[in-house]
Amino acid sequence: MAKTSARKVMATIAAASAFALVISACGSDNNSATPSSTPPTSTPAPETSAAPSSSTGTTSGSETTGGSATSGSASPSGSAIPTDDAWCDEIKAAYPDISGKSVSIYTSIVAPEDKPHIDSFVPFTDCTGVTVNYEGNKDFENQIKLRVQSGSAPDIAYIPQPGLLQTLVNDTGKVVPAPQTVIDNLAKYYDPAWAEYGSVGGKLFASPVGANVKSFVWYSPKAFATAGYKVPTTLDELKTLSDTIAATGAKPWCAGFESGTATGWPGTDWLEDFVLRTAGPDVYDQWYKHEIPFNDPKIVTALTAVGDYLQNDKYVNGGFGGPDSIATTPFGEAGLPLLTGKCWMHRQASFYAANFPAGTKVSEDGDVYAFYLPGDGTTKPVLGGGEFAAAFSDRPEVQAFQTYLSSPAWSNAKAKATPNGGWLSANKGLDTSLLANPIDKLSAEILQDPASVFRFDASDLMPSSVGAGTFWVGMTSFVRDGVDAASTLATIEASWPK
Amino acid sequence: MDWLFSPVTAGDKILSMIAAIVIFVVVMGAILLAVGNEKAPSWLVAAGFLGPVVIFLAVGLVWPTLQTIWKSFQTTANVIGPDNQPVRNPDFSIQKTTSFNFNNYKSIFTDSDLLRVLGNTLLWTILVPLVATAIGLVYAVIIDRSRFEKFAKTLIFIPMAISMVGAAIIWRFVYAINDAPGANQIGIANQFLVWIGLKPINFLNGGLATTFFLIIVMIWIQAGFAMTILSAAIKAIPEDTIEAAKIDGASGMKLFTRITIPSIRSALVVVLTTLAIGALKAYDIVKAMGNSNPTVDVIATRFITYFNSAETENLSSALAVVLFVMVLPIVVYNVRQMRKQEETR
Amino acid sequence: MTAGEIFVEPVDRKEARKNKAAMAAAETAKRISSPGASIIAIILAVLWTIPTFGLLVTSFRPGDVVPTSGWWTAFTAGGGGFTFNTYKEAWTTQALGPNFLNSFVITLPAILIPITLALLAAYAFAWVDFRGRNFLFVAVFALQIVPIQVTLLPLLKTYKWLGLDGSFWPVWLSHTIYGLPLAIFLMHNFMKEIPREIVEAARVDGAGHVKIFFKVLMPLLVPAIAAFGIFQFLWVWNDLLVGTVFSGSKNNAPLPLAVQQLIGNLGSGNRQYLLSAGAFIVMAVPLVIFLALQRFFVRGLLAGGVKG
Incomplete structure (x- = not known):
C-alpha cells in the first residue's frame, strides 16, 4: 500500500531517486522479513502463534513465546467449555475463505495488561487462520480520532467510553455497523443495557469486550473482624458504620481524585453511584442524556449525600489529612491506608485490586476485599464501565473477529489468558470459575445477577467536554474547596454544550 | 523499498535513517549547486536557500494555521429532522450546518474566569523568562572559568534533559503533602517545613500560590537553557574588552553591568524571547500537576481541553488565535531590536 | 560587539591558548570568586539538584515503600534499603x-x-x-x-x-x-x-x-x-x-x-x-x-x- 504511493514521492525527489534505488537493491533481501507486506498464505498453528506479536515483535520477544504457550495448551485443556469447537465452526460457516488475512486492532490497553489480550486472540487465529495485529496506546482517546479522520483507522478499536463511540459515529461516519452475527451474540449473551451502550441512533455499532464494576467499597476483612464491624447491607447501615468508626477517633474513609490530566474522575463515580441509589436508574438515564438539567434537585440531593462523606472532616481522609487532601491524593495510593489501619473504607472499582502491593491477599477473609456499595436493601443498582469493540471495516475477516469477540468463547479464552486476574466481561456465557481473582468473580456474579440493574458510568456517556472535563473539575473543587452541592452542579450545568 | 517506508528490523531502520540523510544531502546539494553560480540573481539564491523551508512551513504550519483561523469563525449545529432526531447521512454521521459568526470569540470573552486565565498566562510569560534568564545569567557569570565549571553547568542543565512528563513526576516528590497527624511526608518541601516546626502546605491546592509553584517548575527546567546560551555568549566577550574595562578600574558589579550585560545583549533578547514563547505555549505542567483546578489554568491548557472535545473544537480554534495575538508584542519587540541592531551594524 | 574585537585563532595555537586559559582561570579566581557569589552558586546548584536527586534515590528504592515514606528516609534504618x-x-x-x-x-x-x-x-x-x-x-x-x-x-x-x-x-x-x-x-x-x-x-x-x-x-x-x-x-x-x-x-x-x-x-x-x-x-x-x-x-x- 505504502509502496506505490511512496514511489510518487520518490519521483518528486528527482535528484535522489537513482541513488535511493541503488540502496534499495542492496536492501531488498530484507523484504521477506516484513510480515505486513507478505502475509502467509496458510497459517499452521505454530506460526500463527507468533503472529499476534508481529506488531510488537520487536518490542517484546516474550509475547511470542507466551502466545505459543497458550495456543499449545488451549486445545486439550479447553474441554471444560463444551462450546469450544462449536464457535469455531459457526464463524467458519459464516465467514469462509478468510484464512491468511489479517486484522489490526488498536486499544488503550498497554503492557503488561496487553499480553492477555494478545493471547486471547490465539484461538481465533488457530481457528480461522487470520492474523491479529495488536497495538495499544495510552493516549488512545486522542489518537483514535486523529487516525480515523486522517484515513488510517484500524480495523477494530476498543473504545473505552460510549461517548467516544457516539463522537466517532456522529462526526466521522467511518464506524461500520455491527454485522448480524454480532447482533445475535449480543441478544443471546448480554444484558440489553450493554447493547444500548454500543448503539448510536438505534443501530448497533460496537460490542462490549471488557467490563468492570464500580459499585464497590474496599475494606480490610481482617480489620473488620478484629473490630467487630459487619459489612453494611443498606446505605443507612453504611452511614451508621461510618459514624461508629468516626466515634473511635479514626477516619473511616479514604479517597483520592488525583490522576494527572484526568484528575477528578473518581469523584464522578461517587456521584453516579449515589444518583443510582437516591434517585434511581430512571432519573440516572434522564440525567446523563440531559433530559433533566445536570443540577436537577434530585441530583443535588445525591451530591449532598456524597458530601456527607467526602466533605466531612470526621470521615475523610484517612491516612492523608482533611477533605481537601482528596484532590491531591493519587487515586492509586488512596486505598493503601486500608492496609495500615489508617483508613477503613475506600470506594473504588473492581480494578483497584491491582493497586495493592504484591503479596497482598485479596479475598473475603484476606488483607483486603470489597463489598457491594449497598442501596436501599431491596433494589440492586450497579455502576460499571467497560470497553466496546467497534469496526472501521466490513471485510469478512474483521466481522469474523468481531463475532469472536462478542462470543463466550473469547470471554473464556481471555479469562484463561489472565491468570493474575483484573479482568472480566459482562458476557453471560463467561464461566466465572475461570476468573482467577475473587474480586473479579464477585464482579462477574454481580453483573450476571438478574436482580442487578446495571448502569454505565455516566461521565463516559456524557459529551466529553463535560464527562471528561467540567464534571472532573467540579468534583475536584467539591472536595478541595468545599463548594456546596447546588453550586457545584450549577457550574457543570452551565458548561453543558448547547 | 519496504525497508525505507516501513522498516521492521533494526538493520532496516538504521538503513532507512542513513538513506534519509543521504537523500537530504543529495537534494540540498543539487539545489545549492543550481544557485551556487556567482552571477546568480539574488532572488534565485534566496529561493534556493529558503525554498525547502518555505515549502515545509507552508504545508506544516501556515496552512493549518489558516484553517484554524477559518474554523474560529465557525459554529456547527446538527440538522434536526421532523422526528426531532438528528438527520443522518448514509454513513451514519450526523448532518451538520455550519455558520460563520463571532460566537466562539464571544463565548471566550464573556467567559467569567477569562480574566484569571489571561492573568495567569501573563504571569507565566513574564515570570518564566525573567527569572529563568536572571538565574541562568547570574549562575553563568559566577561559575565562568571556575574550577568546577563543567560540573556546575551540568547540575543546572540536568532539568533541561528531563521531559515535561518527567518533571511532573520529579516535582511530586517535592510538593506532595500528607497532613494527617503524624504521617510521613513524601514531598521534600513539606518535610522541610515539618523539620523546621511548621505545618505542611498543600502547594497544589489552587489559586495564585499554586500558579507560582507551577511556574517554579518551569523556571527550574528553563534556567538550563538560559545558562547554556548566556554562558557561551559571555565566553565570546573578547578578553581585550574586559582588560580595557579593568584598566579603567571596573570590577565586580560594575564589570557586570557595564561590560557583560551590553556585550551579551542580543543573546539576552534571544533567550528572553524563546522562553517567553515557550511559557506561552506550556500546558504540560499545568495539566499534569494542576489537579484539574480551573484557578491555575492558562490559555494553552484551556486550548488543549477544548481541542480534545469534539463539541468544543471550534472554540479551541478561537483560543489558538488569541494565543497567536498574544505573541505579537514579542514579535514587535524583536523586530524593533533587529532594526536597532541593523542600524549599528 | 564590534568587528575589531573579533580575530581568528589558528589551530596550532591551541596549546598556547590552553596556557593562556589556565592563566586566565587563575586570574579570574581572584576576579569574581567573592565568597558571596560562591555561596549563591552553591545554593542554586543544590536547589536545582535536589528534585532530580530525589527521583534518582526513588528509582533505587523498593516500589512498595515509595508511596509511604519520603525518599530521604532511604538513608535511614527503616527506609527499605536500595535495589x-x-x-x-x-x-x-x-x-x-x-x-x-x-x-x-x-x-x-x-x-x-x-x-x-x-x-x-x-x-x-x-x-x-x-x-x-x-x-x-x-x-x-x-x-x-x-x-x-x-x-x-x-x-x-x-x-x-x-x-x-x-x-x-x-x-x-x-x-x-x-x-x-x-x-x-x-x-x-x-x-x-x-x-x-x-x-x-x-x-x-x-x-x-x-x-x-x-x-x-x-x-x-x-x-x-x-x-x-x-x-x-x-x-x-x-x-x-x-x-x-x-x-x-x-x-x-x-x-x-x-x-x-x-x-x-x-x-x-x-x-x-x-x-x-x-x-x-x-x-x-x-x-x-x-x-x-x-x-x-x-x-x-x-x-x-x-x-x-
Missing part, C-alpha cells in the same frame, strides 16, 4: 531496547535536517537581499507560537496522501517543521553577529553566496550549531506528542512513548514507581551528549568564538 529491581522491571516490562534504537533513528535526521535548513534560511535572511525579506522573516518568527495540535490532522492527511504513513518519514519531517521557526530565529541571530566586513571581503573576492556560506560562515558557527543542536536534540529525544501521533505503529515508537506506557492502565497505580527508573533511562543519553559537547561551548557562541 536495582526498578530498573530491571522498567527495562523488561516494555523491552525498551528497540525503543532506544527508534529514538536514535528518529533523532539523528530530526536534528540534522532542521539545523541545515535553518542555517541556509538564516543565511538568506541575514545576507541575501531580496524583496519581502523582512516580512518573511517576521512570519517565520511568528510561526513559533502555532500550537502543534492544530497541525496534527492536516499533516497526517498529507503524509497519508504521500504514502509515507507507517515509516519514520512523518516523524522526521514533523520534527523538522516544528523545529524550523525557532531554529531559524536563533541561527539568524548568530548569523547577524558576524561582522559585515568578513562577508563583504569574501564577496569582493568574487565568492558566491553558497561559497560564502560554506567557506566563511559555517566554520564561525560551529559553537552556535553545537549549542542549538543539543537543544533540538533534547526536544526531539524527550518528545512525546510527535512520536505518538506520527510514529504510526508500536514498532517505530520512540523511548519516551514506551516509558509513558510503563505504568500500564488504570488500576496499575502501584507501578507508578517504575516511571522514576524510566525517567533516568531516558535522561542518560542527553546528559552524556551534553557533557561531550561541552568543549564546543568553551569558546564563544554568538560571535563564532574565534580568536587569534
Whole structure:
C-alpha cells in the first residue's frame, strides 16, 4: 500500500531517486522479513502463534513465546467449555475463505495488561487462520480520532467510553455497523443495557469486550473482624458504620481524585453511584442524556449525600489529612491506608485490586476485599464501565473477529489468558470459575445477577467536554474547596454544550 | 523499498535513517549547486536557500494555521429532522450546518474566569523568562572559568534533559503533602517545613500560590537553557574588552553591568524571547500537576481541553488565535531590536 | 560587539591558548570568586539538584515503600534499603531496547535536517537581499507560537496522501517543521553577529553566496550549531506528542512513548514507581551528549568564538 504511493514521492525527489534505488537493491533481501507486506498464505498453528506479536515483535520477544504457550495448551485443556469447537465452526460457516488475512486492532490497553489480550486472540487465529495485529496506546482517546479522520483507522478499536463511540459515529461516519452475527451474540449473551451502550441512533455499532464494576467499597476483612464491624447491607447501615468508626477517633474513609490530566474522575463515580441509589436508574438515564438539567434537585440531593462523606472532616481522609487532601491524593495510593489501619473504607472499582502491593491477599477473609456499595436493601443498582469493540471495516475477516469477540468463547479464552486476574466481561456465557481473582468473580456474579440493574458510568456517556472535563473539575473543587452541592452542579450545568 | 517506508528490523531502520540523510544531502546539494553560480540573481539564491523551508512551513504550519483561523469563525449545529432526531447521512454521521459568526470569540470573552486565565498566562510569560534568564545569567557569570565549571553547568542543565512528563513526576516528590497527624511526608518541601516546626502546605491546592509553584517548575527546567546560551555568549566577550574595562578600574558589579550585560545583549533578547514563547505555549505542567483546578489554568491548557472535545473544537480554534495575538508584542519587540541592531551594524 | 574585537585563532595555537586559559582561570579566581557569589552558586546548584536527586534515590528504592515514606528516609534504618529491581522491571516490562534504537533513528535526521535548513534560511535572511525579506522573516518568527495540535490532522492527511504513513518519514519531517521557526530565529541571530566586513571581503573576492556560506560562515558557527543542536536534540529525544501521533505503529515508537506506557492502565497505580527508573533511562543519553559537547561551548557562541 505504502509502496506505490511512496514511489510518487520518490519521483518528486528527482535528484535522489537513482541513488535511493541503488540502496534499495542492496536492501531488498530484507523484504521477506516484513510480515505486513507478505502475509502467509496458510497459517499452521505454530506460526500463527507468533503472529499476534508481529506488531510488537520487536518490542517484546516474550509475547511470542507466551502466545505459543497458550495456543499449545488451549486445545486439550479447553474441554471444560463444551462450546469450544462449536464457535469455531459457526464463524467458519459464516465467514469462509478468510484464512491468511489479517486484522489490526488498536486499544488503550498497554503492557503488561496487553499480553492477555494478545493471547486471547490465539484461538481465533488457530481457528480461522487470520492474523491479529495488536497495538495499544495510552493516549488512545486522542489518537483514535486523529487516525480515523486522517484515513488510517484500524480495523477494530476498543473504545473505552460510549461517548467516544457516539463522537466517532456522529462526526466521522467511518464506524461500520455491527454485522448480524454480532447482533445475535449480543441478544443471546448480554444484558440489553450493554447493547444500548454500543448503539448510536438505534443501530448497533460496537460490542462490549471488557467490563468492570464500580459499585464497590474496599475494606480490610481482617480489620473488620478484629473490630467487630459487619459489612453494611443498606446505605443507612453504611452511614451508621461510618459514624461508629468516626466515634473511635479514626477516619473511616479514604479517597483520592488525583490522576494527572484526568484528575477528578473518581469523584464522578461517587456521584453516579449515589444518583443510582437516591434517585434511581430512571432519573440516572434522564440525567446523563440531559433530559433533566445536570443540577436537577434530585441530583443535588445525591451530591449532598456524597458530601456527607467526602466533605466531612470526621470521615475523610484517612491516612492523608482533611477533605481537601482528596484532590491531591493519587487515586492509586488512596486505598493503601486500608492496609495500615489508617483508613477503613475506600470506594473504588473492581480494578483497584491491582493497586495493592504484591503479596497482598485479596479475598473475603484476606488483607483486603470489597463489598457491594449497598442501596436501599431491596433494589440492586450497579455502576460499571467497560470497553466496546467497534469496526472501521466490513471485510469478512474483521466481522469474523468481531463475532469472536462478542462470543463466550473469547470471554473464556481471555479469562484463561489472565491468570493474575483484573479482568472480566459482562458476557453471560463467561464461566466465572475461570476468573482467577475473587474480586473479579464477585464482579462477574454481580453483573450476571438478574436482580442487578446495571448502569454505565455516566461521565463516559456524557459529551466529553463535560464527562471528561467540567464534571472532573467540579468534583475536584467539591472536595478541595468545599463548594456546596447546588453550586457545584450549577457550574457543570452551565458548561453543558448547547 | 519496504525497508525505507516501513522498516521492521533494526538493520532496516538504521538503513532507512542513513538513506534519509543521504537523500537530504543529495537534494540540498543539487539545489545549492543550481544557485551556487556567482552571477546568480539574488532572488534565485534566496529561493534556493529558503525554498525547502518555505515549502515545509507552508504545508506544516501556515496552512493549518489558516484553517484554524477559518474554523474560529465557525459554529456547527446538527440538522434536526421532523422526528426531532438528528438527520443522518448514509454513513451514519450526523448532518451538520455550519455558520460563520463571532460566537466562539464571544463565548471566550464573556467567559467569567477569562480574566484569571489571561492573568495567569501573563504571569507565566513574564515570570518564566525573567527569572529563568536572571538565574541562568547570574549562575553563568559566577561559575565562568571556575574550577568546577563543567560540573556546575551540568547540575543546572540536568532539568533541561528531563521531559515535561518527567518533571511532573520529579516535582511530586517535592510538593506532595500528607497532613494527617503524624504521617510521613513524601514531598521534600513539606518535610522541610515539618523539620523546621511548621505545618505542611498543600502547594497544589489552587489559586495564585499554586500558579507560582507551577511556574517554579518551569523556571527550574528553563534556567538550563538560559545558562547554556548566556554562558557561551559571555565566553565570546573578547578578553581585550574586559582588560580595557579593568584598566579603567571596573570590577565586580560594575564589570557586570557595564561590560557583560551590553556585550551579551542580543543573546539576552534571544533567550528572553524563546522562553517567553515557550511559557506561552506550556500546558504540560499545568495539566499534569494542576489537579484539574480551573484557578491555575492558562490559555494553552484551556486550548488543549477544548481541542480534545469534539463539541468544543471550534472554540479551541478561537483560543489558538488569541494565543497567536498574544505573541505579537514579542514579535514587535524583536523586530524593533533587529532594526536597532541593523542600524549599528 | 564590534568587528575589531573579533580575530581568528589558528589551530596550532591551541596549546598556547590552553596556557593562556589556565592563566586566565587563575586570574579570574581572584576576579569574581567573592565568597558571596560562591555561596549563591552553591545554593542554586543544590536547589536545582535536589528534585532530580530525589527521583534518582526513588528509582533505587523498593516500589512498595515509595508511596509511604519520603525518599530521604532511604538513608535511614527503616527506609527499605536500595535495589536495582526498578530498573530491571522498567527495562523488561516494555523491552525498551528497540525503543532506544527508534529514538536514535528518529533523532539523528530530526536534528540534522532542521539545523541545515535553518542555517541556509538564516543565511538568506541575514545576507541575501531580496524583496519581502523582512516580512518573511517576521512570519517565520511568528510561526513559533502555532500550537502543534492544530497541525496534527492536516499533516497526517498529507503524509497519508504521500504514502509515507507507517515509516519514520512523518516523524522526521514533523520534527523538522516544528523545529524550523525557532531554529531559524536563533541561527539568524548568530548569523547577524558576524561582522559585515568578513562577508563583504569574501564577496569582493568574487565568492558566491553558497561559497560564502560554506567557506566563511559555517566554520564561525560551529559553537552556535553545537549549542542549538543539543537543544533540538533534547526536544526531539524527550518528545512525546510527535512520536505518538506520527510514529504510526508500536514498532517505530520512540523511548519516551514506551516509558509513558510503563505504568500500564488504570488500576496499575502501584507501578507508578517504575516511571522514576524510566525517567533516568531516558535522561542518560542527553546528559552524556551534553557533557561531550561541552568543549564546543568553551569558546564563544554568538560571535563564532574565534580568536587569534
